[in-house]
Amino acid sequence: MKYAALLGWGICIYAVMTLAWAGIALYGLGGTLTGRILGLIVLIVTLTIAGRSLKFHSWKDIVPYSLLWVVIMALFDAVYSVPFGGWGIYADWNLWVGYALVAAVPMLAPLTRIVPDGSRA
Numbered sequence: 001m002k003y004a005a006l007l008g009w010g011i012c013i014y015a016v017m018t019l020a021w022a023g024i025a026l027y028g029l030g031g032t033l034t035g036r037i038l039g040l041i042v043l044i045v046t047l048t049i050a051g052r053s054l055k056f057h058s059w060k061d062i063v064p065y066s067l068l069w070v071v072i073m074a075l076f077d078a079v080y081s082v083p084f085g086g087w088g089i090y091a092d093w094n095l096w097v098g099y100a101l102v103a104a105v106p107m108l109a110p111l112t113r114i115v116p117d118g119s120r121a
Helices: 003-026 033-053 059-085 087-091 093-112
Strands: none
Touching: 003 033, 003 059, 033 059, 033 093, 059 087, 059 093
16 A cells, blocks of 8 residues: 555645635635536546556555545544534535545546557556
């Protein structure tokens, strides 16, 4: 297991999403469909980059990383979001969709890789 990638990408994913949501809120798009779509795009792109950076050729190799990234996200939410929003943040389905995406999207990253013969891995 690549522990630097595990911890580094876990922190990076949370940081990028925090920055994205701050920008979305700053421009008055928080809670709007446009804001949600922008947040999803940022999350999916970040997760795809993270998954590809592992340089694995099978989704099975990525599973431990993506699941531990979900744990890291939940811990960061407990530390940084619960003091402001309370434990009720875990009752919001949007949070769980985000966790599900963090678990699933990196596993699709090998499908975005092009191997030297021109076919997809």
